[in-house]
Amino acid sequence: MAKYGARQFSNFGFNSKSIEDPFYPLSLKGVNNSSVGIIISESGETQETIVIAKKFKELGGKIMSITNTPFNSLTKISNINFHYDIKEEKLDSSLNITTQAPVVFLLELIIRKLASSQ
Incomplete structure (x- = not known):
């Protein structure tokens, strides 16, 4: 999702990069x-992602998060949150297979709104 979003932002002339591995x-x-x-996290609870978000914010950056639920650690530190409230699906009780289709929609919507306002 991050790579797709960064590519789309770049297509519209915004300087962007993706971080797909929170341990990078x-x-x-x-x-x-x-x-x-723009931080994408289904749960909003991945500690490594939260650490990155906090550092980004400490440097003065604004955080826009996209999560599945409105109540999680990431949304608490975000300036704005978009959540999509899709029933979480797990395979064998550990592999999260929750659809990410709403994330693509939200990224496209945000990008096009920003591009049209320039």
């Missing part, structure tokens, strides 16, 4: 009060 060493050089981090 991340440089936040250049993050300031005009930076926006």
Whole structure:
């Protein structure tokens, strides 16, 4: 999802990059009060993702999160949250197979709104 979103933002002329692995060493050089981090997390509880979001925000960046539910750790630190409230599905009680189709819709909607306002 992150790679798709970053590509679409780039297609519309926005400087963007994706981080698909929350364990990837991340440089936040250049993050300031005009930076926006769009953070996608089904649960909103992945600790590594929350740490990245907190660091981003400490540097002055704004957080826009996309999560499945409105009540989680990530939404608490986000400036704005979009949630899609889809029933969580798990395979063999551990593999999360919840659809991510709403994430694509929300990314497309956000990108097109921003592009039309320029």
